Amino acid sequence: MRVTRRLITVGFAAVLAASAAMPAFAADLIAIITPSHDNPFFKAEAVGAEAKAKELGYETLVLVHDDDANKQSQLIDTAIGRGAKAIILDNAGSEASIAAVKKAKDAGVPSFLIDREINATGVAVSQIVSNNYQGAQLGAEEFVRLMGEKGNYVELLGREADLNAGIRSKGYHDVIDEYPEMKIVAQQSANWSQTEGYSKMETILQANPDIQGVIAGNDTMAMGAIAALQAAGRKDVIVVGFDGSNDVRDSINAGGIKATVMQPAYAQAQLAVTQAHEYITTGKAPAEEKQLMDCVLITADNADKLETFALSE
Amino acid sequence: MPRFQAACTLMLAGALALGGCKLVKTEDEQRQAAAGAFNPDKLVADIWDAKVVPYLDGRAGAFQEVSALTATDLSAAAEKYGHKEKQGNAPWTFAARIDGVIVGEETKSRAAYVDVDVDGDSKADVRVSIGPAIRGTALRDSLKFVNFNEFKNQIEWAQYGKSFNTYVNGALLEKLPREGLTGKKIKATGAYPLPAKGQLPQFVPATLTVGG
Numbered sequence: 001m002r003v004t005r006r007l008i009t010v011g012f013a014a015v016l017a018a019s020a021a022m023p024a025f026a027a028d029l030i031a032i033i034t035p036s037h038d039n040p041f042f043k044a045e046a047v048g049a050e051a052k053a054k055e056l057g058y059e060t061l062v063l064v065h066d067d068d069a070n071k072q073s074q075l076i077d078t079a080i081g082r083g084a085k086a087i088i089l090d091n092a093g094s095e096a097s098i099a100a101v102k103k104a105k106d107a108g109v110p111s112f113l114i115d116r117e118i119n120a121t122g123v124a125v126s127q128i129v130s131n132n133y134q135g136a137q138l139g140a141e142e143f144v145r146l147m148g149e150k151g152n153y154v155e156l157l158g159r160e161a162d163l164n165a166g167i168r169s170k171g172y173h174d175v176i177d178e179y180p181e182m183k184i185v186a187q188q189s190a191n192w193s194q195t196e197g198y199s200k201m202e203t204i205l206q207a208n209p210d211i212q213g214v215i216a217g218n219d220t221m222a223m224g225a226i227a228a229l230q231a232a233g234r235k236d237v238i239v240v241g242f243d244g245s246n247d248v249r250d251s252i253n254a255g256g257i258k259a260t261v262m263q264p265a266y267a268q269a270q271l272a273v274t275q276a277h278e279y280i281t282t283g284k285a286p287a288e289e290k291q292l293m294d295c296v297l298i299t300a301d302n303a304d305k306l307e308t309f310a311l312s313e
Numbered sequence: 314m315p316r317f318q319a320a321c322t323l324m325l326a327g328a329l330a331l332g333g334c335k336l337v338k339t340e341d342e343q344r345q346a347a348a349g350a351f352n353p354d355k356l357v358a359d360i361w362d363a364k365v366v367p368y369l370d371g372r373a374g375a376f377q378e379v380s381a382l383t384a385t386d387l388s389a390a391a392e393k394y395g396h397k398e399k400q401g402n403a404p405w406t407f408a409a410r411i412d413g414v415i416v417g418e419e420t421k422s423r424a425a426y427v428d429v430d431v432d433g434d435s436k437a438d439v440r441v442s443i444g445p446a447i448r449g450t451a452l453r454d455s456l457k458f459v460n461f462n463e464f465k466n467q468i469e470w471a472q473y474g475k476s477f478n479t480y481v482n483g484a485l486l487e488k489l490p491r492e493g494l495t496g497k498k499i500k501a502t503g504a505y506p507l508p509a510k511g512q513l514p515q516f517v518p519a520t521l522t523v524g525g
Contacts, residue, residue: 094466117466128401133471134450141424141448149423167468174475178446179423264402290462291400292470 030276031061031079032269033072034090034115039192039220041243041265042090044309045114048269049088056277058085067162069096076100080107086276088269089124090115094163098123110279112272115265116164117290126275127290128268132164135242135261135295136171142259142297143176143215143240150181151212154204156197156225157189158217165189168217168242176215185211190221197224205232212237219243219260226256244298244309252303261295265309268293351469353476361480366502368456369519372408373502376431376439379409380514383507396457404507406454411439411501411516415523418494424448427494428513440513441501441521444486450474451517452481455504478517485521499523 030053037043046062053060061082065072072092079087080103087104089111091097098120101111105123113127121127147153155172158165176182186204190196197216201224205211214229214237216222222241229237241248244262251257275286298306305312357365373379374394382390387405391397395405416437417428424446428437442448453459453474464470503518 119465121462129467131401131467133467137448137471144424170468171471174471175446267402287399288460288462292398292461292467293402294404 028058028085028280029061029082030058030086030088030273031063031075031082031084032088033063033065033075033079035092036064036066040245041263041309044265045090045269048266049114049273052270052273053088056273058273058277065092067092069093069100072097073100073103076104080104080109084109085280087111088272088276089113091118094119110276112276112279114268114272115263121289124289125279126272126286128272128275129290129292130263130265130268131292131294132167132263133171134292135263136168137175138295138297139240139242139259139261140172140175140215142299143172143213143238144179144182146238146240146258147182147213149179152183152185152208152210153213153215154201154208154211154225155184155187156200156214156216156221157187158221159191160189162192165192165217172215190216190224192218192220194220194224197221198228199224201225201228202232205229205234214239216241219245219248222257222260223247223251226251230256244296244306246306246308249298249303249306252298252300259297259299262298262306262309262311263295264293267310351465351472353469353473354479356473357476357480361484364458365452365456365477366519368458369408369502369504372455373410374408376409376411376413376516379407380438383407387507396455398454398461401461403454406451406504406506408455408504409502409516411441411499411503411518413438413499415494415497415499420491420494422446425491426515427499429499437513439505439516441499441503441516441518443489443518444478444482447478447481447517449506449515449517450477451504451506451515452477452519454506481517481519485518489521489523494523497523 032046032049034042034046037046050060050062061079061084063075065075069092087109091113094117097118101118101123104111111124113124115130117127117129157169185208188200190200197220214225216225219241222239226239239257241257241260244260248257248260278284296311372394379390379394391405394407397403397405411429411431413429413431415427416430416435419426425443426440427443429439429441430436431438461470464473501518501521503516505514505516508514
């Protein structure tokens with residue numbers, strides 16, 4: 001039986017023949033490449049993927065590309081050179097990453113993308129995509145509801161070079177702009193950063209004291225904004241974030257930030273490793289390459305259940 | 314010009330499957346042609362009467378039946394009335410038909426809705442969106458013949474979802490009276506995603522009549 005299975009594996013993918021002939025998969029390597037772990041979201045991805053890979057008996061190589069496509073390309077070379085059986089990748093750009101993923105494919109190393117998608121299909125085996133747009137719409141709907149569908153508000157954008165900054169902003173506006181009494185008075189980038197979120201909020205507040213809400217492209221900027229608002233004695237201003245970090249959970253529970261949107265970082269990284277394992281051992285790819293992972297609205301009602309980008313039942 | 318001919322020859326020789334230089338109208342090629350100028354409103358308008366309404370008509374069950382079956386046997390309900398993307402973590406979306414009485418209305422909000430009693434106990438069983446702002450993408454998500462993998466990325470997929478809501482607004486909801494709805498009869502065919510525990514199903518209509 002075992003022999004038959006090996007033969008089938010060989011038949012499925014000649015490039016895997018070498019590994020299929022080995023007695024066990026224990027020494028096989030999975031490379032896990034993400035943006036910088038400074039953001040707890042990407043750290044949760046790496047930790048989730050690593051835990052699942054080890055559970056399935058793989059060695060892991062955990063690397064960060066710091067959102068630099070050139071560095072990502074070098075890391076892919078490293079993974080190929082080290083003989084990785086699969087690459088789990090949160091990529092450094094929807095266009096720039098296509099060549100890197102193709103390079104791995106041509107070298108016989110399948111890629112399993114998480115969080116961000118690339119603008120090409122048939123290159124990666126799977127793309128498990130965080131539905132940033134759907135998440136942004138959820139966050140915006142709650143923001144509008146909390147604002148009573150009217151008032152002056154501020155938007156803090158993420159780093160403009162990052163596709164997700166644009167996707168989230170577009171999702172926000174597709175909802176908010178349907179409410180003519182919602183008036184945007186300032187829209188600035190705080191580059192995903194908490195310290196910039198604080199300083200930008202301080203400046204905006206001086207120029208526009210008459211605001212009722214702030215919607216931020218991620219949680220770290222929302223944390224900066226709420227700190228600046230509280231320092232100015234403006235506890236009435238509604239703040240909504242995005243990511244579902246433990247910091248924002250604690251702020252919600254303390255009556256600070258009102259809502260955020262949780263992306264299932266940990267779960268989707270684990271799912272990617274499971275699919276990689278399936279592909280390595282049986283040659284079977286998931287039924288569909290692109291798989292959307294919906295986000296979940298977090299408010300005071302369910303914040304207690306949130307821990308490290310996962311909701312308990 | 315010679316370069317263009319060379320390109321044509323190459324395409325004919327190398328990729329007959331693409332149909333050479335002649336434009337053949339298939340859905341795929343229309344989509345590819347539109348890729349330069351993605352026009353989701355047109356994509357929806359093009360399939361609404363021919364595919365969307367007939368599909369929902371055929372697929373929908375009476376809301377009471379759909380709702381009862383989702384509670385007792387979710388996979389049977391999904392098989393019969395439901396749809397979701399093959400992978401990912403989206404909830405099931407169900408096609409259903411509503412025939413009931415409006416027992417509550419919220420028309421001050423832009424995301425206006427009516428609450429409908431379908432079983433005669435005067436209590437709300439389902440919340441029907443009446444726009445102009447419609448939450449979610451239930452109509453898109455109920456259709457078996459549209460698929461995220463056929464779109465360039467999540468932005469275009471989301472815009473496509475929103476275009477269904479835009480279409481319904483223009484075709485049905487804008488004409489709806491906004492006053493004195495409570496007590497009136499309502500019939501609708503449409504879709505709703507599996508609601509969270511203890512919440513009313515959020516139904517988006519594709520056809521709707523209110524009166525009587």
